[in-house]
Amino acid sequence: MEQEDSVYYLADSDLDLSFTSVATTTDRSLSARSSLARSSLTLSFNESRLSAASTTATPSTAVPNCHPRPHRRHDNPNWAAIHAATTLSSDGSLHLRHLKLHRLVGSGNLGRVFLCRLRDYDHANFALKVVDRDSLTSKKLSHVQTEAEILSSLDHPFLPTLYAHLEVSHYTCLLMDYCPNGDLHALLRKQPSGRLPIQAVRFFVAEVLLALEYLHAQGIVYRDLKPENILIREDGHIMLSDFDLCFHSDISPKLDSRTQIKEGSSSCFGDRRREERVTEFVAEPTTAFSRSCVGTHEYLAPELVSGNGHGNGVDWWAFGVLIYELLYGSTPFKGGSKESTLRNIASTKGVRFPAAEGEREEAGMAEARDLIEKLLVKDPRRRLGCTRGATDIKRHPFFNGIKWPLIRTYRPPEVRGLAVKRSKSKAQLGGVASPRRRRCFWKRLSHLTRIKASKYSLNSNHNYYSYVNHKV
Numbered sequence: 001m002e003q004e005d006s007v008y009y010l011a012d013s014d015l016d017l018s019f020t021s022v023a024t025t026t027d028r029s030l031s032a033r034s035s036l037a038r039s040s041l042t043l044s045f046n047e048s049r050l051s052a053a054s055t056t057a058t059p060s061t062a063v064p065n066c067h068p069r070p071h072r073r074h075d076n077p078n079w080a081a082i083h084a085a086t087t088l089s090s091d092g093s094l095h096l097r098h099l100k101l102h103r104l105v106g107s108g109n110l111g112r113v114f115l116c117r118l119r120d121y122d123h124a125n126f127a128l129k130v131v132d133r134d135s136l137t138s139k140k141l142s143h144v145q146t147e148a149e150i151l152s153s154l155d156h157p158f159l160p161t162l163y164a165h166l167e168v169s170h171y172t173c174l175l176m177d178y179c180p181n182g183d184l185h186a187l188l189r190k191q192p193s194g195r196l197p198i199q200a201v202r203f204f205v206a207e208v209l210l211a212l213e214y215l216h217a218q219g220i221v222y223r224d225l226k227p228e229n230i231l232i233r234e235d236g237h238i239m240l241s242d243f244d245l246c247f248h249s250d251i252s253p254k255l256d257s258r259t260q261i262k263e264g265s266s267s268c269f270g271d272r273r274r275e276e277r278v279t280e281f282v283a284e285p286t287t288a289f290s291r292s293c294v295g296t297h298e299y300l301a302p303e304l305v306s307g308n309g310h311g312n313g314v315d316w317w318a319f320g321v322l323i324y325e326l327l328y329g330s331t332p333f334k335g336g337s338k339e340s341t342l343r344n345i346a347s348t349k350g351v352r353f354p355a356a357e358g359e360r361e362e363a364g365m366a367e368a369r370d371l372i373e374k375l376l377v378k379d380p381r382r383r384l385g386c387t388r389g390a391t392d393i394k395r396h397p398f399f400n401g402i403k404w405p406l407i408r409t410y411r412p413p414e415v416r417g418l419a420v421k422r423s424k425s426k427a428q429l430g431g432v433a434s435p436r437r438r439r440c441f442w443k444r445l446s447h448l449t450r451i452k453a454s455k456y457s458l459n460s461n462h463n464y465y466s467y468v469n470h471k472v
């Protein structure tokens, strides 16, 4: 827990002082990119498509902007906290003065990220990304706009929620979910062998796959997949971050039919295998095209390195590199220098795997290698995922047994260096309540129904009471 005296209250008038004071605090838990983390590069050949989503004007005065999404999960305490703060605000909006900064948690190319809380509601943690627009070039400014636009359109458990976008003075401030468990790059470095166990890799990359599937279904090509950008939430599930290199493209979702062989039990009449027609939803931005060379060296796809234009396939290539790195501890085409890495990627040589250590390798490694080989196909037209997106990748035997719609309720793997706060997931999964818990539930319910009527009659502020009742 942070000491109250290290907290900085924000006022619109003393912004510079607040952000600078906190930023200069040397904090033991500062997780700014370590020297080992790889930085993203941007080499622009044609920016016309890059900023397709960045057309809104940036106001110079405070323009509080928060986007409550009614269809989001009702148990998100952050929305409840924001709702409380904005309900009590004179103009119904969230302002910087409602926030208090606790500490700097990281910094990157564009700005700094702080752990922050609401001034009058201390239980919800947020990450506030603060970008000083005065210090950025016009290209970086367009990246900030892209990030803000993309963030405001996201609504997925493995992607950040943007609670507020504040433009104050020369600062752009984005209020998002806070991830206290660092990123996958740091987690990998904490493993004695420098690699993660296969079950942990399967869990993390399955969640990344769903996040990419969602982005692609919106026509967003991510372009900066790497362990550094995969943050781990308090509950051990992932959150993809850093959307400044994304680009938007058109998307035409379709329903595809295919034949599937369904295995049955074998009998004296032979194998019971039957064909079945299945219809699948496919939403993949197959016509996406950009010439900008952006990304992180070791994760760049060959078509990105050649500079002849690229599309959605760069994310599926990077997905293959990610699985490789988490399993083997280094990326597949890494050379002695950045140039030799790029040469290895561009060459016709395929991916090679380190020899297995010991006599027996972990179960599932053969399937993992097969998936990686199918993703790291140099020609994007033949690469897995490029035509039908995540639909095809999810069916690969590496992911056998994963119940995709339930993954949010899976218990995260136990991995060295990952402290996961266990949630009441059993109850959320519909676990059977004990008789004692059932009695408590009915007691609380009757208590609630008694107080509900009296509360409504006391105050006419309906919003306030819907919050209070929700909280109880």
Ligand SMILES: Nc1ncnc2c1ncn2[C@@H]1O[C@H](COP(=O)(O)OP(=O)(O)OP(=O)(O)O)[C@@H](O)[C@H]1O
Pocket (backbone or CB within 6 Å): 031, 032, 033, 039, 040, 105, 106, 107, 108, 109, 110, 111, 112, 113, 127, 129, 176, 177, 178, 179, 180, 183, 231, 241, 242, 244
């Ligand atoms: N939501 C969050 N919760 C916790 N830490 C975060 C969060 N977002 C970012 N960070 C930390 O802040 C650092 C910088 O954040 P981010 O990558 O978004 O900044 P950036 O300026 O866009 O960086 P980049 O150089 O990658 O473009 C990250 O490395 C991470 O450690």
